[in-house]
Amino acid sequence: MIYETMLGNNFNQLHPKLQERYRLPLGQPFHAQGTMQVIHSGPRFLRPMYHxxxxxxxxxxxxxxxIPFTIMNTARLNNEKEAEVYWERTFLFPQATRKFNATMTVDLERQIVKDYLGDPALFYSDLKMDVTNDGSLMIRSADQRAVIGQTEVALPKKLTGRVVVTEGYDDVLDVYTIHVSIYNDLIGRMMMYAGQFTPCAQ
Known part of the structure; x- marks a missing residue:
């Protein structure tokens, strides 16, 4: 829904399986499970904040x-009757279950996806989307803000996390692939994970 609107004609250049995944009609969640081959968090001194x-x-x-994980994307209408997509990512570590949730809407005037991270949101990021030559979806972050209650404070570039997401489809293995990197120029890697997944029934 919102991604098809955002990408316009480029949506048809996505791998057919990604087109299927990102159409997301209202009331028909996309649910999948898979494995993250690797998950790297940030440096040790950030662990108290990450907790x-x-x-x-x-x-x-x-x-x-x-690490086993599940993902669910649900298209719905928010209080302003705008279409939004709620992301629920669950990582099943041996000693803990962790989530990484987000809510996305589209700003067609600025041609960006608005991404609120956390539940309730702590951070906001503009996202720009494109389609690669092999039909993968490429997502990159732009301006970011800290969310403090109802107030949003713009973050200087040095404090932002540069996000790059690549989602594709492996025709040989018949799986979706995902690679996410969050990097800050001052402290280095803040998060990275890479894995694969397949749709499943709820």
């Missing part, structure tokens, strides 16, 4: 390999 973030289903301190 606090877990209370709002945002970043988390754990690292691991071959």
């Amino acid at each position: 606090l973030f877990t209370k709002t289903d945002f970043l988390f301190p754990e690292n691991g390999e071959e």
Whole structure:
């Protein structure tokens, strides 16, 4: 829905399986499960902050390999009757279950996706979307803000997390693939995970 609107004619250049995944009609969630081959959190000195973030289903301190996870995307109408997509990502570490949730809407005037991270949101990011030559979806972050209750404060570039997401489809393995990187110029990697998943019944 919102992604088809955002990408316009480029939506048809996505791999057919990604087109199927990102159409997301209202009331028909996309639910999948898979494995993250690798998850890297941020540096050790950020772990206390990441533990606090877990209370709002945002970043988390754990690292691991071959971590089971699930993802659910639900298209719905928000209080302003705008179409939005709610993202629920759940990572099943041996000692803890962590979530990384977000809510996205579209700003057609600025040609960006508005992404509120956390539940309730702690951070906001403009997202720009494009389609690669092989039909994968490329997502990159732009301006970001801290969310403090009803107030949003613009973050200087040095404090932002540069986000790059690539989602594709492997025709040989018949799986969706995902690679997410969040990087800050001052402290380095804030989060990275890479894995694959397949749709499943709810």
